[in-house]
Structures are given as structure tokens and as C-alpha cells.
Amino acid sequence: MPIKDALIVIDVQNDFCPGGALAVRGGDEVVPVLNRMIDKFAAAGLPIFATRDWHPEKTHHFRAYGGLWPVHCVQGTRGAEFHPGLHLGKDVVVVSAGMLPTEEGYSGFQAVDESGTRLAELLRRKGVERIFIGGLATDYCVKHTVLDGLREGFKVVLLVDAVRAVDLVPGDGERAIDEMVRAGAVKGVSSDDLPA
């Protein structure tokens, strides 16, 4: 039996794209790359998940309440919407993270679907063994999701042409990629053929 794959698109939301409240340089450049992957996974009938940062107005995650970040991705706002160019068809399951005022919510593995089911459980129910990950941002949500995915026992392919970094300190993105690879992630690019 071939290994069962899933795609996880991390936080491709307006606030992380140019013009957004916490814009990641080149954040919108991941959209066409991830769309090709979404189309490929959908055509193959493989599961696709999109995580979103989905914060309350007041959270320890925001600078005004003791956190690191400007206000971003507040539930129901335009900044929290997915980038309008992202191919979010009926095949894509949305999972939300960072909903508690005490939670940073960096990892997609903290995210839950509409019924409150966590990502790891959703993946296991579908028999997924390997996850392909791309999105925003390399040095935060992508990194935490990759490391948690490995801890949860999944094989992880990091789509290096489909991520961009916040780079609060220059080089954070590259260091995050090194850390993910050291932990066991494999680097892939979106043009690679999916295994049959």
C-alpha cells in the first residue's frame, strides 16, 4: 500500500500578507505555489487542511496584553480571512488555533475543526501517515506545526518553496528550517511529483 499523504496549509491569511497587520515579506507569494499543491492533492483525493490563526480581541498573544505581537487575525475580521486567491474548495477542512486568551496557538496541532476535534485526530481518522506543510510563517506556525507533527509520529515534508518567514531577527527563517530538518523533516518542493 502506498503511504497516505495529506497537505496542511498554514495560516495563509490577509494579516500575514503584504498590507496586513503582521505582514510577512513575500507572504502572498506562497499562494500560487500552495494552490498547485491543493489542486494536486484534491485531484488525487487526498486530505487537505488549512489552519487559521483565530484570536479573540484580548489575548496574551498581543503586545497590549503582555505578548509579542501587534493585534492580528481577530476572529471575524478581514485580516483573519484567508488570502482571497487561495483555492479553498469543498475539499479543504479548516482548523482554527489560538482561540483561548491564554494560548499563543503557534502549532496547527493545537487547532480544531468546527466540532472541536484536533488536527492529529482528524489526520489519524483518515489514515494519514505523512504530511506536506507550507504556509506562514516559517519561523513560528510552520515550525511549531512541523515539530509537533514529528512528535505525533507523522512523517513530515516541509515545502521550502511554499513558506516565508517573519524574520524578527534576520536569519530566523533559515535557522527554523535547519531546526526542522534536524528534528527529522524532509525538504520538498511543490514541483516534486507526489509519490504514486
Ligand code: VGL
Ligand atoms: C504567526 C506570529 C504570530 C504565524 C502567528 O502564523 O506564524 N506568527 N502569530
